Amino acid sequence: MNPIAKLFQSAKVFTWDFMLVLVNTFTPNLKSGEVVAQGHPGYKGKWPDYQPPKDGDSRCACPALNALANHGILPRDGKNISFKEMGRVVNESYNFAPSFCFFVPNYSANFMNKNYSKDTFDLAELSQHNAIEHDASLTREDTHFNADQSKPHIPFVEELLSYATGKDSEGRALLTADDIARYSAKRRADSQANNPEFSLETIHKFFSSSNNSTMLRIFGGRVDDLRTMLVEERIPEGWESVCQARKGLTMASFNRTAMTVEKATTKFLAKKD
Ligand code: HEM
Ligand SMILES: *[C@@H]1O[C@H](CO)[C@@H](O)[C@H](O)[C@H]1NC(C)=O
Numbered sequence: 001m002n003p004i005a006k007l008f009q010s011a012k013v014f015t016w017d018f019m020l021v022l023v024n025t026f027t028p029n030l031k032s033g034e035v036v037a038q039g040h041p042g043y044k045g046k047w048p049d050y051q052p053p054k055d056g057d058s059r060c061a062c063p064a065l066n067a068l069a070n071h072g073i074l075p076r077d078g079k080n081i082s083f084k085e086m087g088r089v090v091n092e093s094y095n096f097a098p099s100f101c102f103f104v105p106n107y108s109a110n111f112m113n114k115n116y117s118k119d120t121f122d123l124a125e126l127s128q129h130n131a132i133e134h135d136a137s138l139t140r141e142d143t144h145f146n147a148d149q150s151k152p153h154i155p156f157v158e159e160l161l162s163y164a165t166g167k168d169s170e171g172r173a174l175l176t177a178d179d180i181a182r183y184s185a186k187r188r189a190d191s192q193a194n195n196p197e198f199s200l201e202t203i204h205k206f207f208s209s210s211n212n213s214t215m216l217r218i219f220g221g222r223v224d225d226l227r228t229m230l231v232e233e234r235i236p237e238g239w240e241s242v243c244q245a246r247k248g249l250t251m252a253s254f255n256r257t258a259m260t261v262e263k264a265t266t267k268f269l270a271k272k273d
């Protein structure tokens, strides 16, 4: 079976996700300012206080999860987190659909050989190489060059943001799917050329494009907000997810963006040879 089809073989989660797609289609979107529900951190753009990680705190290769710990929405030390808690806060803070927020933590529990319902983990455990974490990332050096995946590599982030060609109605810079794909193609070509241990299996290409597609679907590609998120791993003041679907960003909808970016990346890579 092809690896992406295999990843999605869980019929139960898929049926659930599809029902959420229908609910999203037939219900009005959430209003601006109400994407985070009342009573939760981030309601009306008021995020709890940001503190960068201290020595000994646990962080991972995911900027969005690190940011939740930096704001104290996940434990500030990044330790002893339950899989359910991770799913819940991703749902509440970023408006990912509950199907996604079960599926990815459950997938993570499996690669850590842990039990989804009763075990806990430290953020650093999410960075296991070639589980979800992979080579040619947009914000991290390859594990071969830097075993510490907990911090962004700022030159990559700045270079990525410099690829932005879009503009919003107020003239602010926007990263488009094609911009991300162009930079991604560059990162893959560089890693392939320079990293003797380079690997990027189909499944990791898909993960990499998924991770990028959150930059579009949750951050709207806005360069200012992405810089804050990717450099400081901080949620900007007043920020809320640009996804206003009532049940959040579904796996199906996310997949469409990921596939678009992946196709464009392949196209840009092909042009280079
Ligand atoms: C649900 C739990 C989540 C898990 C377990 C997770 C895990 C990961 C991991 C392991 C990586 C590193 C992949 C790599 O090597 O590049 C990553 C990257 C990333 N994730 Fe997450 N993530 C989660 C949720 C999110 C959410 C909600 C967002 C956005 C709001 C997000 C945005 C990103 C971005 C932008 C990257 C960077 C990609 C890169 O450097 O190329 N993630 N995530
Ligand atoms: C969650 O992970 C378990 C353990 O691998 C897997 O068997 C199960 O199918 C997953 N649950 C769902 C509903 O996908």
Ligand SMILES: *[C@@H]1O[C@H](CO)[C@@H](O)[C@H](O)[C@H]1NC(C)=O
Residues within 6 Å of the ligand: 080, 082, 120
């Ligand atoms: C981890 O968290 C659980 C509650 O979620 C708590 O019972 C346990 O004592 C904590 N363990 C450590 C080492 O802090």
Ligand SMILES: *[C@@H]1O[C@H](CO)[C@@H](O)[C@H](O)[C@H]1NC(C)=O
Residues within 6 Å of the ligand: 115, 116, 117, 118
């Ligand atoms: C996880 O633990 C629960 C509660 O002890 C148990 O019912 C379940 O079967 C375990 N799941 C797996 C995948 O081992």
Ligand SMILES: *[C@@H]1O[C@H](CO)[C@@H](O)[C@H](O)[C@H]1NC(C)=O
Residues within 6 Å of the ligand: 135, 136, 137, 138, 139, 180, 181, 182, 183, 184, 185, 187, 188, 207, 208, 209, 210, 211, 212, 213, 261, 262, 265
């Ligand atoms: C997204 O970024 C990854 C690195 O995480 C890169 O390898 C992948 O090609 C990118 N996919 C895109 C731009 O869609």
Ligand SMILES: *[C@@H]1O[C@H](CO)[C@@H](O)[C@H](O)[C@H]1NC(C)=O
Residues within 6 Å of the ligand: 104, 132, 206, 207, 208, 210, 211, 214
């Ligand atoms: C990054 O990679 C995988 C694949 O979707 C996922 O587990 C992780 O949550 C991604 N980041 C997302 C979806 O934001």
Ligand SMILES: *[C@@H]1O[C@H](CO)[C@@H](O)[C@H](O)[C@H]1NC(C)=O
Residues within 6 Å of the ligand: 005, 008, 251, 252, 255, 256, 259
């Ligand atoms: C994601 O898209 C691919 C290609 O378009 C498709 O084969 C796959 O079934 C889709 N998966 C989901 C979850 O929609």
Ligand SMILES: CC(=O)N[C@H]1CO[C@H](CO)[C@@H](O)[C@@H]1O
Residues within 6 Å of the ligand: 035, 036, 037, 091, 092, 093, 095, 098, 246, 247, 248
């Ligand atoms: C932001 C938020 O809380 N989103 C959703 C999280 O999951 C619940 C349960 O499905 C939804 O009702 C919320 O809308």
